[in-house]
Amino acid sequence: MAGVISAPGKSTQLVLVAWLRWRLFINGLRTATGKLNLAVHIFMGAGISLGVVGLGVLLGVGSWYAIRYGKPALVAGELWLVFLVWLLLPLLISGFGAESDPVSLLRFPLHYSSFVLLAFAHGVFDPAAAACLYWLAAMLPGIAAASFGALAWAIPAFAGLALLNLLLNRAIYAWLSRWMAQRRTREILGAVGILLAISGQFITPLANRYGQRALPWVPRLTAAARLLPPGMAAAAISFGRAGSGGKACAELAGLLACCGVLGWLLALRLRAEYRGENLSEARRPSIEAYTPVRAGWSMAGVSPTVAALFEKDLRYLLRNIMAYLTLLTPVLVIVVLSMGRHGSPHPKLAGFMLGPSTYFPLGVAYILLTVVGLAFNSMAYDGSGLPMLFAAPIRFRDVILAKNLLHTLVLTAEIVAVFVVIQLVAGHTPARVVGLTLAGALWALLANLTAGNLVSLYSPRKLKLGQMRRQQASGVAVLVSLGVQVCVAGLGAALYFLSRWAGNTAWCGIGFLALAGITWLAYRRVLNLVTGIAWKRREALLAELSRPD
């Protein structure tokens, strides 16, 4: 047998990995979708690049002005912008998902230094990092033009800040990857991401309400920001230009110390990854206490099959943290709306636009938009279990009916929650408004379920529980859903204004109920058709929804 050969050198390994990435990219262009994606990226990239270049010029001019006229806070502001974009943009783009990392290459004899370099390469070739590096470089000519002496301090300060950002970015990803490796932590992190996004909705109303009271905190926050890396880099330049070399050196040393801490944290992760830590999906097996098996649910008015399917779908919903947050949003939005009303600078106008009479219809409309989104891709989460539904002796009508019942239950619960919130926060909603809104909601729900049932069978898309990244229904589903909402809203508005013109809005309610009756007939017809459609389309449905991850 031939002798064992030695591992290739570090440079050869890096060249091989670069070649691998290049081949993956080229092979990705074999399909029409791959080519289209590249065209979209080039087109979007060109637009974004223009913006990046433009902002770079502005930053250059800004830094010239700041140094020339002694405004160190402006340099600090620019550096904060660079720091935050570098930190947050990759996170927002990746949607709190794990990125491809060099850990997958560890089955080969990869040197530790190659592994570290690859981890850094991921950070440097990130679009946000490239843009931020360009912005830092673009600020240098501005500083040089204003004061050549300041440039001598700006170069090490910017280099330190760039190194710190790179280390911070890599450290965040390394730790995120660790948490993303397990389902529970992945879901919790995803939920935190959505909560942060929802929290963003509260900024304006909170600023309106508490903005004045928060003003005394601004100087304290500015002083605190001064002690953080972008502040340190700006201070180093400022001290250096003023001739306080010692203080400037101290700021740079502080920056380097931060780099050291981050480097240590990153090294902890990278070493653990390189040694081959075990972060499997499966939890550690543990013996659980015996629990007697409970019989499934029974539901009055529906067959045992539908009851079992409903139970399964409800359990799935209750175990989907993302769904909780999505369904929580309408209630939060209503709270935000009512807070905005109190803080509006034009209370008369706000009172005319928004009030207890309008909150409820608005809230219900928002809930409908949220819940019917689920109905247009109702089998999204059935995934690997779907073949079981086709192999079992059941009519697919029952599968769809159970999902429709669940969506109706969720909608009802949400409407009740929003109603209670409005009564508590904004005051009494007139009974006439409640009646009209509920009649309209009934019709809208039936219209959406009718269309949604067909779209779910003709244009399904698999979604993964507990993930934010690329979790959208198909384009057709989005388009049809939009069309249905436009039709329902248009027809509903026409009915409402006609009834107002006729002097009695009760006619509008009767119109809604009549439309609901007609839509009910269409809904029944579609429900009776879905078994045949699903049977004919089972291959396409299984191919899309049950494909392995």
Added chain:
Amino acid sequence: MTDLAVETNGLCRRFGELEAVRNVNLRVEAGQFFGFLGPNGAGKSTTIKMLTGLLEPTAGQVRILGLDLASDPIGVKSQIGVVPEGLALFDRLTGPEYLIFAGRMYGLDRVTAAERTEELLDFMGLADRAKSLIVDYSHGMKKKLAMAAAVIHGPKVLFLDEPFEGVDAIASGTLKAMLNRMIARGATIFLTSHVLEIVERLCSHVAIIHRGELVAQSSIDELRCGVSGRRDDEQKLSLEQIFLEIVGGERAAVPELSWLE
């Protein structure tokens, strides 16, 4: 005339230009432990999907226990149990929840489904993970659970796609015991497997599919006699030797790798 549990006539399946299954005529008698063999990509999983209603044939007919699958899918499905290729588990349910759900999908009432679930969990050694979600189960545990779900309603015909793949020796023993007990009670089992030793030990009859066509179908002993006759061999051939003779004859001389000399 013997009752046929599985019968196909001219079964074909095309995927675009590729003819994955071509004119397959299977005959599986009731009560047989039947192994369906073939090399990778031969058409085993495609055939089993067509037999269980998960894939529509391009042409041909499938009859299970005398019922036509195309015209009476519900009637057929009530009689069969399936462990498909991907196991078809709803992985955000716990093991007991899934088994009760499966039982009720096959028409068991709530109480019976719960009773059988308890018994099956105990039999499969899954009772101590009753609170865990299936997504957190190991591969072997998922396989046992899929098998439990396939038998919860007492099917007359059981279709198993690679049931022993990734299952440890202890679990494999449990599954084999259960399958043998089902055969003793008159059920028919139709399984695909790459592990020919297991097929040889369990199955009385086999069919071999190669490049989409059925190339052999009989009892293992008959197949052995046929191949031995051709080879004029005195010693008893293993199923692996028979299989290689039928589908791998053209690669009799295994090429060598220069650097492994």
